[in-house]
Structures are given as structure tokens and as C-alpha cells.
Amino acid sequence: MLSMVIVDDEDIIREGLRDFVDWSVMGIRITGEAGNGREALQKIRELKPDILLTDVVMPGMNGLELIQVIREEAHPVEIVVLSAFENFQYIKSALKYDAVDYLVKPFNQIELEQVMDKVVLQVKRDKLIAEFIPEQTLAAGGRTREGRISQEIVKLIERRYMEKLSIQDIANEICLSINHMASVFKKETGDTVVDYLTKVRMMHAKRMLRDPSYKIYEIADGTGYADANYFAKVFKKYSGLSPKEYRDQWS
Incomplete structure (x- = not known):
């Protein structure tokens, strides 16, 4: 509740x-x-x-x-x-x-x-x-321009992780150059924008893999990956398991 x-x-x-x-x-x-x-x-x-x-x-x-x-x-x-x-x-x-x-x-x-x-x-x-960026980082950062920019990036990624979202798309959305955006986000969170986007996508992929009604290719598409094979490679690199091996743990 x-x-x-x-x-x-x-x-x-x-x-x-x-x-x-x-x-x-x-x-x-x-x-x-x-x-x-x-x-x-x-x-x-x-x-x-x-x-x-x-x-x-x-x-x-x-x-x-x-x-x-x-x-x-x-x-x-x-x-x-x-x-x-x-x-x-x-x-x-x-x-x-x-x-x-x-x-x-x-x-x-x-x-x-x-x-x-x-x-x-x-x-x-x-x-x-908050699972990925400690709450105190966001709370403290929110009082500065750089902190507010980082919060906007975080919210944007969480809202649009399922799209074919590129780093250029994110930079365009918040009206910054890629280099400036990357520098601010890394300083405020300790993550690169690419790494954070991957974290969010993998978190949602794990959630979907625990539901057997989803096909692997549907999960790939639902987390922003057009190529299911590439999704599987990214997932294994991130989690140490293939999508099927991860799913089998929950069956």
C-alpha cells in the first residue's frame, strides 16, 4: 500500500x-x-x-x-x-x-x-x-541545475526505455549536447547514460522473463531492442545468464 x-x-x-x-x-x-x-x-x-x-x-x-x-x-x-x-x-x-x-x-x-x-x-x-540511484543522490542533486538535469534524464529513461531510444534522442529531449549531458549525469550519479539505460531495460526484462506468457522476442521488443539476438547478448553480459537460463530459474 x-x-x-x-x-x-x-x-x-x-x-x-x-x-x-x-x-x-x-x-x-x-x-x-x-x-x-x-x-x-x-x-x-x-x-x-x-x-x-x-x-x-x-x-x-x-x-x-x-x-x-x-x-x-x-x-x-x-x-x-x-x-x-x-x-x-x-x-x-x-x-x-x-x-x-x-x-x-x-x-x-x-x-x-x-x-x-x-x-x-x-x-x-x-x-x-531508486533501486539504481540512491535516493539521497537524487534528493541532494535536485537542488542544483545538474541534479535537476540528472533527474530529468532518469525520468525520461524510465518513461521511454521500451522505445528505440538513443543517447542522441535523450540529449535532444533535454536540449543539451551529448557530451555535456554525459558529463553531468556521470558526475551526479556515477553511471554513464548508456549504462543507466541498460540497467533500466535489464530490470524490466527480468520482470518480464518471470512471466512465462511473454516470448523472448516480445521482451526484446518491449525493452527497446529490435534484434532479439542482440538483446540476448546484452542480457547475458549484464546478468551472467541467457534469457532462457534466467527464466528457467523461475519455472
């Missing part, structure tokens, strides 16, 4: 979200709630939730101020913003602080589930990323 804190200064909205939504079916458990930004910040610091669902228009510390402090303190929490339509400018500002998505009040159950499914997927991706 992923943990979540709900923040809204309107008791009826906060209580409705808490009591009338079956969060467990989404894999979420509410671990805290708050009626304003200052109270919410304390909850974030103490409870370290995976997800924050917050209103933006609140007395005292508003939602945007809360999100800004959360990002400055580098809390690894995914944020969903609640706002009335007439306050859409607040939503645009929140997205600049890497809020994952937003919900415009009033919203229905389907809209809520669609947004939360997206957020749950992002949290799971972040946890997979």
Missing part, C-alpha cells in the same frame, strides 16, 4: 475524500490529513507519505507555498492538486513545481481514479529508479 496525506481547509471535502472513496482498491492508504499548509508540512516531514493530495487556496500557508517548501526540502512525494476552475492559474503554477496532475472541483469518481492511477504508476516508477 502507498501512503497518502490529504490537505483541504474545507472539512466536508476532506472528510468526503477520506470516508467515501475506497482507496484500498487503488493501492492507497490515508496516513494523515491537514486543514492548512503549515499543518500539512509537519505531516509530510513526520509521515513521509508517497502521495500528497492538496488544495491550493487555503489560509495561512497556501498550497503553492506548501509545494514550494516541499520541493526545496526535497521530499520524495508525488503531488496532486485540487482547485476550483476559476483558480486554474494556481494549477499551472503547481505543475511548474512538478505536481503530477490536478483535479478541478467538483470532480467525479472516474476522474479521481484516472488521476490516482497515474500517480500510483509514477510512485512505483520512482521506487524502481
Whole structure:
């Protein structure tokens, strides 16, 4: 279960979200709630939730101020913003602080589930990323330009590892030269971009190999390799086993 804190200064909205939504079916458990930004910040610091669902228009510390402090303190929490339509400018500002998505009040159950499914997927991706790059590296680095660039590269690779993604594609996406990008990423993470891309692909390949319904060529294609034989060579070099030998361990 992923943990979540709900923040809204309107008791009826906060209580409705808490009591009338079956969060467990989404894999979420509410671990805290708050009626304003200052109270919410304390909850974030103490409870370290995976997800924050917050209103933006609140007395005292508003939602945007809360999100800004959360990002400055580098809390690894995914944020969903609640706002009335007439306050859409607040939503645009929140997205600049890497809020994952937003919900415009009033919203229905389907809209809520669609947004939360997206957020749950992002949290799971972040946890997979953390297996390769220590969280403190990303958290500390996120406060510098080089750290933010590295985070963007990591997120881009996790989002598009299944494509025929080249190093030039990544450099183009973040608007840097290949050499500059490679230098920054190596300095911040200790990995080359190529090595990190391979790590992510191999991690997902292992996950798919444990499912016998996938053919080897489907796994190759699903991890960005057009040639199944080349995929097998890369996999053996990375893991010490051929894809078939790795699969046989799980049968």
C-alpha cells in the first residue's frame, strides 16, 4: 500500500475524500490529513507519505507555498492538486513545481481514479529508479541545475526505455549536447547514460522473463531492442545468464 496525506481547509471535502472513496482498491492508504499548509508540512516531514493530495487556496500557508517548501526540502512525494476552475492559474503554477496532475472541483469518481492511477504508476516508477540511484543522490542533486538535469534524464529513461531510444534522442529531449549531458549525469550519479539505460531495460526484462506468457522476442521488443539476438547478448553480459537460463530459474 502507498501512503497518502490529504490537505483541504474545507472539512466536508476532506472528510468526503477520506470516508467515501475506497482507496484500498487503488493501492492507497490515508496516513494523515491537514486543514492548512503549515499543518500539512509537519505531516509530510513526520509521515513521509508517497502521495500528497492538496488544495491550493487555503489560509495561512497556501498550497503553492506548501509545494514550494516541499520541493526545496526535497521530499520524495508525488503531488496532486485540487482547485476550483476559476483558480486554474494556481494549477499551472503547481505543475511548474512538478505536481503530477490536478483535479478541478467538483470532480467525479472516474476522474479521481484516472488521476490516482497515474500517480500510483509514477510512485512505483520512482521506487524502481531508486533501486539504481540512491535516493539521497537524487534528493541532494535536485537542488542544483545538474541534479535537476540528472533527474530529468532518469525520468525520461524510465518513461521511454521500451522505445528505440538513443543517447542522441535523450540529449535532444533535454536540449543539451551529448557530451555535456554525459558529463553531468556521470558526475551526479556515477553511471554513464548508456549504462543507466541498460540497467533500466535489464530490470524490466527480468520482470518480464518471470512471466512465462511473454516470448523472448516480445521482451526484446518491449525493452527497446529490435534484434532479439542482440538483446540476448546484452542480457547475458549484464546478468551472467541467457534469457532462457534466467527464466528457467523461475519455472
